[in-house]
Amino acid sequence: MAERRSMGELEYEVLTQLWILESPATPAEVLDALDADLAYTTVMTILTRLADKGLVVRERRGRAYAYAPVVSEAELTAQRMHAVLEGSSDRRAALNGFVQSLSKRELTTLRRLLDENPRRRA
Numbered sequence: 443m444a445e446r447r448s449m450g451e452l453e454y455e456v457l458t459q460l461w462i463l464e465s466p467a468t469p470a471e472v473l474d475a476l477d478a479d480l481a482y483t484t485v486m487t488i489l490t491r492l493a494d495k496g497l498v499v500r501e502r503r504g505r506a507y508a509y510a511p512v513v514s515e516a517e518l519t520a521q522r523m524h525a526v527l528e529g530s531s532d533r534r535a536a537l538n539g540f541v542q543s544l545s546k547r548e549l550t551t552l553r554r555l556l557d558e559n560p561r562r563r564a
Contacts, residue, residue: 452480456488457497462516464507466501 450539459475460467467475467484476485489509492498497518500507530536544552 452484452488456485457492457511457518458515460498460509462509466510468503468506468508470506472509480555488539513520 455476455478456472459472460552463471463475469482469489471490473480473482473485487509488510489498489500493509498509498511500509502508521524527533527536541549
């Protein structure tokens with residue numbers, strides 16, 4: 443029996459396929475692109491949930507809908523990071539733990555981004 447994935451994981455897999463396809467896709471097209479043993483109705487449900495969450499938009503294509511992401515992978519990751527940080531009772535400790543986990547290369551990139559960010563200069 444196949445191992446069950448969480449719905450969040452399935453949503454991310456579907457979004458990933460939409461990012462890869464780079465154009466609006468029907469549930470059938472997404473299902474074909476997925477390397478998974480899923481039912482068409484499961485993919486359709488996931489796409490509907492993603493639309494309800496505002497992560498994809500849909501347009502009529504014949505009798506079906508075609509779905510397209512409205513956020514990039516980077517934007518979604520940033521939103522998730524921000525949501526996790528907001529849920530912390532000690533943001534400073536959470537940020538410190540995050541910074542401590544970064545590689546030298548990631549830390550250099552973060553420093554560069556902070557220096558380039560116009561909001562930081564204010």
